[in-house]
Amino acid sequence: MATRGDRAAVDRSRWDRALDFLYFGSKALGKRLSLALLDVGAVAVLWILTSYVVIRVSTGEIGYTLLPWWLVALGAVEAAALWESFGRSFGHRVARLELRRADGGDPALRQKLVHWLLWHVGVIPVLPLLLAPPPHERASGLTLRPFTMEGRIPRPWWRTSTGLYMAYLALVSIVAAVSGTITWEDLVRLFTNAGATAKFWRSFLSPDTSIILRTVQALIVTVFMAMTATAFAVLVAVPLSFLAARNLMRGLIGRAIYTVIRGTMSIIRSIEPVVWAIFFLVWVRVELAPFAGVLALFVHSVSDLTKLYAERLESIDPGLIEAITATGANRLQVLRYAVIPQIVNPYISFTLYRWDINIRMATVVGVVGGGGIGQALFFYLKGNLWTQAGTVMLFIIALVWAIDYLSARLRAKLA
């Protein structure tokens, strides 16, 4: 508690100094005016957001207020006056102030009323604020004091008026964001137009048996794409991971290599496999579709696996390395008996996990022309061949489910 109070004290003086600077060095003017501006601003933001949501939802148009602007401004000012007089307003909280009686006691209702009424006279024309204390405070006998927790039961902020305000603000902002992206018609269609997908569902239920052989072939191509990409990725990622492990790459040159590899890998990883597939399709030509898909998955897998492997290497227990080194073992022996035992299972586990991802990715990559089942699906969808597309999708679902299950089981065994 003590440290919290100290910090508050520091922050308070910093605020004071900043406010003084902004308002010509007049403490009374600066403090009250900035409080009023903060509160009016806060209320106005809330008002505008609320209006936006209401207008958007009810009329579908974009508008910020149903009332004339002068009325909005007046309303905001009035709300701020009430907030500052009867509660601890947003501005009070920001500046860590509170309204107290001169003797430090809780304000009486009568004092609050006086404070509120004279607030209009004292704050709106601004000039009376140059008096210290300003008229509304002089008449009500209330002053703004640094907020203290002394002799008070702390209440969590979300149970205060500001907490309510923040919650409301968050809610309205979310609604505003949603109403900005989804129109009323969209929603109506979502709930009334489900029938349009009927042909889609029907096709699921009546698979086209004549294409099963072709589909299974494409499925095998997809699995092979994933396998090939994963296998080659492992070959590259395992050695790279040692160069990308911070604890193994000591010294200036080591650190430089580490940084370059980690950096490159995160850039590669941040580009979607689909994008890589398009890139490689352009490079190796469309006739070699599965090959382009494999290359895309390979590149992405290398970067992903290198990172996963390297992170595992970074968390190995250095104690075992010490122990094996202490027997007189050389570097290769330390690698074989202290490092590898700690990483084999995690490496295999990561590889399975990546293979699992690659099968799903291979389908997606296929859609842009990367070969395999994805390409078949795309072909049927493009031709409005719903029955065939549905059949292909059934196979994809079965495959993904099976691989997911298999790899999860294997990984559980390895853990």
Added chain:
Amino acid sequence: MAEPYLVVEHLTKVYERGHVVALKDVSFEVRKGEFLVIIGLSGSGKSTLLRCINRLIEPTKGRIFIDGVEITKLSPRQMRKFRRRIGMIFQHFNLIKRATVMTNVLTGRLGYNPTWKTLLGIFPRSDRELALRNLERVGLLEKAYVRADELSGGQQQRVGIARALMQEPELLLADEPVSALDPATSHSVMQYIEQMNQEDGVTVLASLHFLSLARRYGTRIIALKDGELVFDGAPEEIDDRKFKEIYGEEAEEVEIR
């Protein structure tokens, strides 16, 4: 008196990271067959001292001689060879958890075998027999083909001792070998170390946290405080005043039986 077996001269270690001076101009000698116990508070530099002696940590300054060889001058390759003569056991045992006890014990022979064979896991028959004998010695013969992480703490430390025994060492470094064990198990482990000391004539350097253990097993005690050597003498010489000097005014001696 015979030539000292281990000589530490003006040993200083500064960790660049954090600018910690872990050892300050530490000098002492150990004769062959001694059981030297190192005591001191946490952070006083015990682990650092032990690791400087087999150069798991490179000393910043000072010289270390073992059996007349200035090991601080050895090339990395020569040092690797020399380490075969120095066994080491650790507070947290540092075993290969997923490997069998047998494999763990055999790693004590890595320095004696050709690299390519050990990479394939091939050890000569004589080594395997030695491993079984050493496991028998520490009472773990029937656990030879059990995974190391299935053993209790005390059993794991005994595997550590068997691994050190495989090196047929002349010097054993033990860094808080019983700190992770309960009192009864501590004594059983300490007795195996004592046995190495008395029967095989292995010189022992062990850091211990409990003074009662140090008194019971040590033939000599040195004490470190903030990296400086503040005591070097017989166990009996540590009286109340010395104790407070080493551990600070607040400390109370605790017994471990």
